[in-house]
Amino acid sequence: HKGNVLYNFARARKALAKGGTVIAVEGYMDVIALAQAGFENVVAPLGTALTENQLELLWRMAPEPMLCFDGDKAGLKAAWRAADMALPSVQAGRSARFALLPEGKDPDDLVKAEGPDAFRRVLAEARPLVDLLWMRETAGGVFDTPERRAELEKTLRELTSRIRDESLRYHYQQEMRERVLSFFGSQRSGRQGRQDWKQGQGKTAAPGGQFAKGGGGRIAITESLGQSALVKRGGEGMSVREATIIVALINHPALIDENFAHIEFLDLANSDLRRLHAAILDAMAHDMANDRQAVIATIERAGCAEIWERAVGLIRRMRQWPALETAALEDARDAFSQALHLQRSARTLHKELKQAEAALATDPTDENYRHLIEIQAQFQDVQATEALIEGFGVSSGRAGRA
Template sequence: MRFSPTFLDEIRDRVPISSVIGQRVSWDRRKTNASKGDYWACCPFHGEKSPSFHCEDRKGRYHCFGCGVSGDHFRFLTELDGLSFPEAVERIADMAGVAMPARDEQAEAREKQRASLTDVMEMAASFFQERLQGADGAKARAYLRDRGLTPATQQSFRLGYAPDSRNALKEYLASKGVAKEQMEACGLTVFEDVPVSYDRFRDRIMFPIPDSRGRIIAFGGRAMSPDVAAKYLNSPETELFHKGNVLYNFARARKAVGKEGAVIAVEGYMDVIALAQAGFENAVAPLGTALTENQMELLWRMAGEPVLCFDGDQAGLKAAWRAADLVLPAIQPGRTARFALLPEGKDPDDLVRADGPDAFRAVLAEARPLAELLWMRETAGGVYDTPERRAELERRLREITSRIRDESVRFHYQQDMRERAQSFFGAQRGGGRERGGSGQGGAGRQGGQWSRAGAAHRSAITESLGRSALVKRAGEVMSVKEATIIVALVNHPALIDDYFEHVEFLDLANSDLRKVHGALLDVLAHDPTVDRNAIVETIDRNGCHDVWERAVALVRRARQWPALEGAAIEDVRDAFQQTLHLHRTQRILHRELKQAEAALATDPTDENLRHLVEIQAQFRDAQATEALIEGFGISSGRAGRS
C-alpha cells in the first residue's frame, strides 16, 4: 500500500522518536538530556559497552557513531524488528492514535489534490506580497512601518495585502488556470447569500501560515478598517489546514530551537514577528484560540520545557491557568512547561518596542514552573485559618496532582504540594500567634480593616509590585551560596554522581551561573567521565570564563575552602550536602515569596498583605541563617581544612 507523505508526516510528528526507540533500549542517564529531546544509549544494532547511539526528537532521527546506522521511526522498526514498511507504519499510527488510511484507490487522487492546493496557496501568497508593494498597499505598508516592522522582516515572513475588492484574487487565480472549486477548497473564496463566490480576504494585511515543511496552508488577515466586525480572520478548516494542529512560525522556530534551546509560545502573529525581529526567532503562536493538546505536542517536539507567555492581567492569569490544566496530565520527566507573565497591559510586541529585547529576556528569566503556577492559583486570596479550610486546600491539591498520568512525576508533585502546604500553614499559624493579644505593635485592627499605617504599607507594596514584580530586577547579584555550589561541582566532579538528580535540575537565581551550569551539563552529556580541567575548558569555550573567575574569587573571599581545589573529598561531601539543602530551602521560600507578591498584586486584600509580610519575615530569617552558617565554612566540622 502506498501511504501519502501527509499521513506519514502526521504520525511522525505526533510520536517522538525516543518513544519508539525507548521500547528497545535503556537511555544512558548521564549523557541523555530529556528536556531537550536528546537521548543516548548503547546501540541496539551492534554490541557496545559505552553509548554511541543517539536520537533527537526535534529532528525525528537516530544515528550510531559506532556502526553508522541512521534513520527515522519506520526504518528503526523495519531494520531492528524486521517489520515490513506497512507494518511499521501501522505500529507508529497506533502509537499516534491515528486511524490507518482506508485502502482505496482514491488515496493517491486526494494526495494529488492536496499538492495542487498547496500550489494554489503559493500563488495566493505571491499575489498578496505583490499587492502590498503596489499603490493600493500604501496604507498597509504605513501600518506595518508604524508597528516597527522593517521591510526585511516583512519579506522574511512574506507579509502581504488583500485589496479592498471582491474579485481581485479570484480573477488573478483564474488567469493562472485555477478552477473555482480549487479556490473554494483552499478557503480563498466564499459564498454568502449570492450564487457567485467572492474573495474571503478584503482590505486586510495578510499573514501566510506555513506547515511544518514550510508550505503555505492557510492565511490570517488583519483588517485595516476599524468598522469590520472581525479584526483578525483566519482561513477556514480545509483539506490543508486544521487550526488546532498548527502553530504559526513552527518550521522557522524549530530551526532556531537548536541554537536557543527553548521555544516560546505567545498569543498572535504580530508578537511572533516582533520577537523574531528583536532576535527571538524561537517563538510560535496558536491561531486565535487557546492552546490545544496537539499544539502542546508540537511544542514538546521542539523542547522539553516550552515557555508559555501570557499577559500579566487577570485575563492573562486565567488563560495561564487554563493552559496549566491542559498541560498537567501529560507532563513527564523532562517534559513540562514554564509560564511567563508579562507586565500588565503589555504584550510581547509592545514590550520589545518600548523597552527593548532585554525587557523580554527579563520576563523569560522570571518564568514560573507549572507547580508554582498551580500553587499560586489554589492559594491566592484564600484564608486557611481553620482545620476545615486547610483540609479543603489539601483535598484540592490532591485532586489536581492525581490528574498527572506519569507515576514518578505524580509522586514528586504530591510531595512538593505537601511541603508547600506544611510551610504555608505553619506561616499562617505562626502569624496568628504573633497577632494574639492587643494587636501588632501599633498596626492594629479598626472595624475589620488595617489601620492607616497598614493601608499605606499595602499601597506601597502594591505600587512596587505593579512596577516590577513581573520583570527581572536590574543589577543581578551573585550569591556566595550559589557560587559555592557551582565552584564545588566544577572542582569536584565526583559530587555530580552523588547528587545527580539535584544537580541536573539545579534552580539558580543568577543567570550567569545558570550559563556555567548549562556548560557543565553539556560537557557531561558528551563524556560522563570528564575531569575538572575539561569542564573548565568547556566553560571557557562557552564564553563563561569571566563568570567562572568571578565565582571563584567570591568563594575565596568568603573562605569557602571545601569548594576549591585540593580539599579532602569527605569534607567536600559534608559541606556540599548542607549547602545544597540550605539552597533548596531558600529557593522554596523565594517561590512562595513571589506567589505572595503576585497574589497581592492581583488581589490587594488585608489577608494577602499579611501573608506577604509573614513570608518576607521567613525569607529574612533564612538569609540571616545563611549569613551565620556561611555555607561550607562553618557547616561542617572538617570544613576548615584544605
C-alpha cells in the first residue's frame, strides 16, 4: 500500500500548525536531511512516484502543496507527470506549486553543500502549475510557421480541457490565450525590431521601422499603439475599460465599499469619466455611496447626467452586461476586477513607455532599445486581453439577445 501513504505525514501535518505549506520531495532520505536542516513540514513517497492518492493526502494538508523535484532529466519528467496528474482535479483554492532544484542536485546534496538557505531560495522560486505547463509546451520550441503556432494552441486547448472544474477551466483557457497572443506578438516584435535596428543604425530608431522627426528627438511609437486607448491623452475618447469601471461602481455601490482604497486614487485618462469619478467621491464623502439612486442623484447635481448616459450607452453597445444594473453582483465584481487590473497595468505601462522613449532618445543603445520593445510587447499583451474581454462581452450579448 505504498501508494496510499506519505513518509513523515503525521509529523509534517503537526508542523503545519506553525504556518507554511507542505513540501513533497522525491525520497525519504531527502526528508531526513531536510528535517535535520530545520524543515519539519516535508513528506515523500516511499520509493514510488507520486500517486493520485498521495496528492489527495497533500491537499488534505494544505491547499497549495509545494512539489519539489530533483534537478535532472528524471526529476523534470516526474514534475511533468505530477502536473498532468494534478491538472484534472485543481479548482479554486486547490492547486500546487513546483520547485525545481539545480541540475544534478537533490535536497540532501543541496543542504549539505550550501546550507538551508539554498533550499529556501529554491522554494522561493517555485512556479505555479500554469507556468510549468506553459514551460513544458514552449521551452525550446520553434513556432515560426502558422502550422506550428496552431499546433501549440491545439495542445494548450487539449491540456486545459482536462480541468473538471468549469470556472477554473475557463480561467486557464483565458490565461493560455493571453500567453499565446503575448508570446507570438513578442516574437514578431523581436524579429521586426532587430531588423529595423540594423536598418536604422546610427539613427534614433523607433519601433515598427519609424524614425523620430522633430520634437527634440522624441521617439515615435508604433501606429497600433498610437491608436490604442492605452496611450490616448485627455478626454479624446471613452474607453470601454474605463467606462466599465465607472458604470459598474455606480450600478453596484457595494463595489465602492469593497474597493475603497483603489477607487480613491483611480487614474483615468478620459476627462468626462474623471467627472463621474469625482461625483462618486463626493457621494462617498457625504456617506451616500451605498445607494445607486443616491449616487446618480449626486451625478445629476454635478451636471454630469449626459456623461452618465453616454457611458451606459457605450457599455450597452459593447454588450458589457456585467457592469449594468440588471447583472448579479458577483458578475459585476468579476468584470470590475478585470477592468481595474487592466486599467492599472495600462496606466503603469503608459508611464514606463514614456520613460523608455526618453531614455532611447537620449541614449540609443541596444539595451535601451530592447527595453522599449519589451514595454511594447507588454502593451500588446494588455491590448489583446482587453480585446478578448470586449469580444466575449459582444458575443455573450448577441447570444443572450438571440
